[in-house]
Amino acid sequence: MxxxxxxxxxxxxxxxxxxxxxxxxxxxxxxxxxxxxxxxxxxxxxxxxxxxxxxxxxxxxxxxxxxxxxxxxxxxxxxxxxxxxxxxxxxxxxxxxxxxxxxxxxxxxxxxxxxxxxxxxxxxxxxxxxxxxxxxxxxxxxxxxxxxxxxxxxxxxxxxxxxxxxxxxxxxxxxxxxxxxxxxxxxxxxxxxxxxxxxxxxxxxxxEVREILGEHLAYLDRVEAHVDEVLANKGGKKELARLSVEDCGFSATALDGLVQKLHLANMATLYALRRHQLLQKQKAAVA
Ligand SMILES: [Zn+2]
Known part of the structure; x- marks a missing residue:
């Protein structure tokens, strides 16, 4: 049902x-x-x-x-x-x-x-x-x-x-x-x-709507800062995973635990994008 x-x-x-x-x-x-x-x-x-x-x-x-x-x-x-x-x-x-x-x-x-x-x-x-x-x-x-x-x-x-x-x-x-x-x-x-x-x-x-949306916006900032820090330290996927769903103030069991997968996918996508942007910048600087 x-x-x-x-x-x-x-x-x-x-x-x-x-x-x-x-x-x-x-x-x-x-x-x-x-x-x-x-x-x-x-x-x-x-x-x-x-x-x-x-x-x-x-x-x-x-x-x-x-x-x-x-x-x-x-x-x-x-x-x-x-x-x-x-x-x-x-x-x-x-x-x-x-x-x-x-x-x-x-x-x-x-x-x-x-x-x-x-x-x-x-x-x-x-x-x-x-x-x-x-x-x-x-x-x-x-x-x-x-x-x-x-x-x-x-x-x-x-x-x-x-x-x-x-x-x-x-x-x-x-x-x-x-x-x-x-x-x-x-x-x-x-x-x-x-x-x-x-x-x-x-x-x-x-x-609760305003508070929750505030937490969502804060999450995006937090994930972005973390990905940039990992990149700056030349870290890889393992370092990305150090920022957990709970660190970001969310329950890890929401959606039967699916949120953890979503969180890792967010960081992986952002990491790939930022790395690409960084490489483009370096190429431009050399040329
Ligand atoms: Zn969808």
Missing amino acids: LRRERVSDHAYVFRSNLYAHVNAGIIATDEGCVLIDTLPFPQETAEIKRFVQDRLRSEVRYIILTHSHADHVYGAHLFPQAEVIGHLLARDMMIKHTRPALTEARKKNPALSSVLLRLPTLLTEEEAALRIGGFTLVLRHSPGHAPDVLNVYFKDEKILFASDTIMPIPFFANGNINDLRHSLRAVLEIPRLEDVVQGHGPVLLRG
């Missing part, structure tokens, strides 16, 4: 039990529902579909895919009548990366054998809005975790679906640390924001 939470009058969150506590959302209106992301396995997304049909006596009219990563997009084929919305880059990235990865995943995991990728056909770049049932959802580009991430702000009930811009530990190994900083600051600037639905893990409550 999925974990279901009602986060406001018209917003529900469904959390995966099978992979990395991924969240999907439902906004329920008199003119139908908006599904924000799907869950990693179709059997879980099918539970959301049943909830919409049997409990809400409604149907999903739009699916917003917040980015192209597999764990958020594998269930869209269960709603063939719904329009799929995403960032312009998400469509390209799904064609280039998600689709070939799915072909491989289907061979290895029978639970995924029925998955068909649905590409977004309504595309946004910087900002767009969706009006439905008298409500407004604002879709904003929020790169950093990946280049194609969208945040969805349910303006009427002040709930932000932040996608992977906000996770139990910031994760930018497939994106860019500076973009993520910028996107986290943009969340802090949303006036009267209440709860935040992260891409993975528990819903953040109004009283």
Whole structure:
């Protein structure tokens, strides 16, 4: 069974039990529902579909895919009548990366054998809005975790679906640390924001959002300083791993321990980037 939470009058969150506590959302209106992301396995997304049909006596009219990563997009084929919305880059990235990865995943995991990728056909770049049932959802580009991430702000009930811009530990190994900083600051600037639905893990409550985002920004600084120090001392991967998740003030058991992997991947990505930048600089100095 999925974990279901009602986060406001018209917003529900469904959390995966099978992979990395991924969240999907439902906004329920008199003119139908908006599904924000799907869950990693179709059997879980099918539970959301049943909830919409049997409990809400409604149907999903739009699916917003917040980015192209597999764990958020594998269930869209269960709603063939719904329009799929995403960032312009998400469509390209799904064609280039998600689709070939799915072909491989289907061979290895029978639970995924029925998955068909649905590409977004309504595309946004910087900002767009969706009006439905008298409500407004604002879709904003929020790169950093990946280049194609969208945040969805349910303006009427002040709930932000932040996608992977906000996770139990910031994760930018497939994106860019500076973009993520910028996107986290943009969340802090949303006036009267209440709860935040992260891409993975528990819903953040109004009283804790500012503090947690402050910790995320501090984490990015801490990781950057550590990577630069390791590079300056000509250290390698072993030295990188000396900065632990706990040193950065996060729980190492969050997401069933997956956060430790994410943290190491962050540092490895940043290390490779900084080293490359350093080499370019040295080359330029010689030339
Ligand atoms: Zn992701």
